[in-house]
Amino acid sequence: GAGVSQSPSNKVTEKGKDVELRCDPISGHTALYWYRQSLGQGLEFLIYFQGNSAPDKSGLPSDRFSAERTGGSVSTLTIQRTQQEDSAVYLCASSLRGGGQGRHNYGYTFGSGTRLTVV
């Protein structure tokens, strides 16, 4: 597709349930990032996939969070046993490759996010 697609755009779930959030990156982009933005705060890095390398999971807040990237393309972020503090907008971004990519176009394209509400 032309951009990064995330689904669903909104998700309301009951506390304790598991949720899966999907990200379709731009075709050919080898780098994929997940972020979380809680209300009134900046983006918080969660996890980074680069090609076939092992993902950088250093930003995941707990072992209830996990992510997969199948075939180097679509990624799924899974939150198990959701808690109210997991409520946030979850953003995905992709780039042709990681790192800085030039003066005028850094190359990171963000999706519109999934707004997760845990009730």
Place this chain on the structure above:
Amino acid sequence: DQQVKQNSPSLSVQEGRISILNCDYTNSMFDYFLWYKKYPAEGPTFLISISSIKDKNEDGRFTVFLNKSAKHLSLHIVPSQPGDSAVYFCAASARSANAGKSTFGDGTTLTVKP
């Protein structure tokens, strides 16, 4: 301990005037800085970046200034336009290669009044 701080949650300026958005950081390992703009219900879009080897980077109406000794950077938008109204995030990383893992500030909401 918040490593990237945007102390002004909001800023309002008149169309045509200069908008100055400020950002402070505490981690001396940060050497690559980015500004993003975010409209409601959309993902952030990259605006401009600066490496610590520079103290200024300009791109059209947008200029970023970096003061390493003060651990401070600012984004200047001149002239401001109503379409610039958005939330602006400052982000910092140690090395541009880690920019995707940047630490973000909480954002400043800019309103440009016609």
